[in-house]
Amino acid sequence: MSLRPLVIVLLVSSFALAATPGCQKIKTTLGLGETVSDPAPGSPEALIQSVLKTARMNDEAEGWEAFVDLLHSQETASPAAMNQWQTMRFPTIRRKVDLLLVDRSALIYKLMDKREEGKDLKVFVQNSQSDMPSPCTLRLDPERGNSWRVFGSCF
Numbered sequence: 406m407s408l409r410p411l412v413i414v415l416l417v418s419s420f421a422l423a424a425t426p427g428c429q430k431i432k433t434t435l436g437l438g439e440t441v442s443d444p445a446p447g448s449p450e451a452l453i454q455s456v457l458k459t460a461r462m463n464d465e466a467e468g469w470e471a472f473v474d475l476l477h478s479q480e481t482a483s484p485a486a487m488n489q490w491q492t493m494r495f496p497t498i499r500r501k502v503d504l505l506l507v508d509r510s511a512l513i514y515k516l517m518d519k520r521e522e523g524k525d526l527k528v529f530v531q532n533s534q535s536d537m538p539s540p541c542t543l544r545l546d547p548e549r550g551n552s553w554r555v556f557g558s559c560f
Contacts, residue, residue, distance in 0.1 A: 438515040438531055438538075440507060449519065449528055449543050452553045454512050456541065456560075460495070460502040461509070469495055477546045477554035498560045504533045505560065525556060 444450035455475055462468035472495055473481065480486045507513045515531035517538035524545070529538035544556035 438517040440513060441516050442508075442511060442513045447552060449526055449553050450516060452543060452555070453514065453516075453528055453530065453541060456498065456555060457502055457505060457512055457514060460498045461506075461512070465496075465499065468499065472498075475555050477544050477556040478548040479544075479546075480554075480556060494559065501532070501539065501560050504535075505530050505539060507531070526553070530560070 441450045441454065444454055452475060456472065459468045459472040459475065462471065469491060472490075473487075476490065480490065503509060505514055507515050516528065517531050518527075518529040520527045520529075526543045528541050528543060530541065532539045539560045541555065541559035542557045543553045545551050546554040
């Protein structure tokens, strides 16, 4: 058997698998990512979409108030962390938000990878101005019904 048909079969199989929903690791390995448009409520993907929504709000103060609700309770309990979020981190997210969206009007983004790191889940979103996707760290919050919340850093 010739090597060429085998290579073609392997390539076609790889792309077919990458197109199959639920094959995040294969898509990540191939650098394809997953376009997120209508995530399941309560999912990490839905939280990321909410972060992007708050960052795109025209009124920065209104966006900040909405963003605070997305932060982990350990973050909101720390005055120092809240000061950093309000003065540095949230303004940075606001500056980057359009670079993270595939479709700005529909808040569609491309999820490139998700990695569990201890208690944290790092979600990597494609950034149109970088070869590397931008990470956002999430953590389940027992004080908020064990829902996903932003923890430590985001974009």
